[in-house]
Amino acid sequence: MELPLLTVTSPLLPDMEEYQKLLQDIWSKKRITNNGFYHKELESKLCSYLKIPFVSLFTNGTLPLITALQALRITGEVITTPYSFVATTHSIWWNGLKPVFVDIDPDTCGINPDKIEAAITPRTSAIMPVHCYGIPCDVKRIQEIADKYHLKVIYDAAHAFGVEKDGESILKYGDLSTLSFHATKVFNTVEGGAMVMPDEKMKKYIDYLKNFGFAGETEVVAPGINSKMDEVRAAYGIANLNKIDQAIQNRKKATLAYREALKNVPGIRYMEDMPGVKHNYGYFPIFVNEKEYGMSRDALYEKMKEANVYGRRYFYPLISTFSTYRGLDSSDPANLPVATRLANEVICLPLHHDLSDDDISRVIDCIIKR
Ligand SMILES: *Cc1c(COP(=O)(O)O)cnc(C)c1O
Numbered sequence: 001m002e003l004p005l006l007t008v009t010s011p012l013l014p015d016m017e018e019y020q021k022l023l024q025d026i027w028s029k030k031r032i033t034n035n036g037f038y039h040k041e042l043e044s045k046l047c048s049y050l051k052i053p054f055v056s057l058f059t060n061g062t063l064p065l066i067t068a069l070q071a072l073r074i075t076g077e078v079i080t081t082p083y084s085f086v087a088t089t090h091s092i093w094w095n096g097l098k099p100v101f102v103d104i105d106p107d108t109c110g111i112n113p114d115k116i117e118a119a120i121t122p123r124t125s126a127i128m129p130v131h132c133y134g135i136p137c138d139v140k141r142i143q144e145i146a147d148k149y150h151l152k153v154i155y156d157a158a159h160a161f162g163v164e165k166d167g168e169s170i171l172k173y174g175d176l177s178t179l180s181f182h183a184t185k186v187f188n189t190v191e192g193g194a195m196v197m198p199d200e201k202m203k204k205y206i207d208y209l210k211n212f213g214f215a216g217e218t219e220v221v222a223p224g225i226n227s228k229m230d231e232v233r234a235a236y237g238i239a240n241l242n243k244i245d246q247a248i249q250n251r252k253k254a255t256l257a258y259r260e261a262l263k264n265v266p267g268i269r270y271m272e273d274m275p276g277v278k279h280n281y282g283y284f285p286i287f288v289n290e291k292e293y294g295m296s297r298d299a300l301y302e303k304m305k306e307a308n309v310y311g312r313r314y315f316y317p318l319i320s321t322f323s324t325y326r327g328l329d330s331s332d333p334a335n336l337p338v339a340t341r342l343a344n345e346v347i348c349l350p351l352h353h354d355l356s357d358d359d360i361s362r363v364i365d366c367i368i369k370r
Helices: 016-029 037-050 063-071 087-094 139-149 200-209 231-241 244-262 297-306 337-345 357-368
Strands: 054-058 077-080 098-101 124-128 152-156 176-180 193-197 268-270 285-288 346-348
Touching (some): 016 037, 037 054, 037 231, 054 063, 054 200, 063 152, 063 176, 063 200, 077 087, 087 098, 087 124, 124 139, 139 152, 193 200, 244 268, 285 337, 297 346, 297 357
Parallel strands (some): 077 098, 077 124, 152 176
Antiparallel strands (some): 054 193, 176 193, 285 346
């Protein structure tokens, strides 16, 4: 008998009855989008849950990245990481800007601050790092460099829902941060996303930009776009927020089980908690050293698939290797040795709120039994 399919993630779904009640209310109010009741309520609930001053909901996690670059009037070149989901770099391209790839730090998988200064030119106007796997970038060093060269910092924090460093939200660093609430993320609204900003003035401007630039019935203050979240998904988010703490706790339990089982397996590296950081346990990447482990990453990946265990090679291939970006000088693999190595070593193991002990054992067996 074939074992049931284990996927890398499974969407967190709100309680159906609770969600239905909210939907009934939306039906009775007959207000289904355009900054409605649930849109406002989810924004307010997210501000308190995430301990952030201001947030603006979006229809996905890509449009806040594109909009952030617009809002800060970024020009020329943007320094970024190749070790991410393609949307990070695409947002730069969609603004007619040039992405400049900088290598990553093997301990955080985020951009390596030591390599940023060498990539700065007179055309550089921003840095777009990613809190990869929800692990905080070296935010202090990045800010120091940004201050020295008068650069803006936009964090792609798509993975960093609920992550805190020294008791403060990681989303408060930089000029703006963006979140994704896609089905595959720790917290989801089916599709969805948000931008986190430091002050009310920016919040107002972003709210205009995500609604065509409208600042009132007849006034358009900027060439905006339509990227606002509707009531149906905002209500879904409110119901899902009630389940998020338990979901993260379950993810943590699975993470600890993986670490315990894999701690003495030669050639398998994984990431530990960082001191002072509250993690969200969104991903469990392992890095396979072929020589020490005795099997290549891809061979292990295929072997897992044969056992119906589907990990994902996040982030392989590197963004810099896709045809659109391959031609850039900074895409040369010689410029990106760490990112290139990790992209060839990584498998993210199945990790979500609904993983049973048996599921975890099945994953571990694939890696240990040879
Ligand atoms: C998921 C993701 C995005 C895009 O979010 P969508 O909601 O799918 O548009 C952007 N950046 C990173 C790093 C992501 O993982």
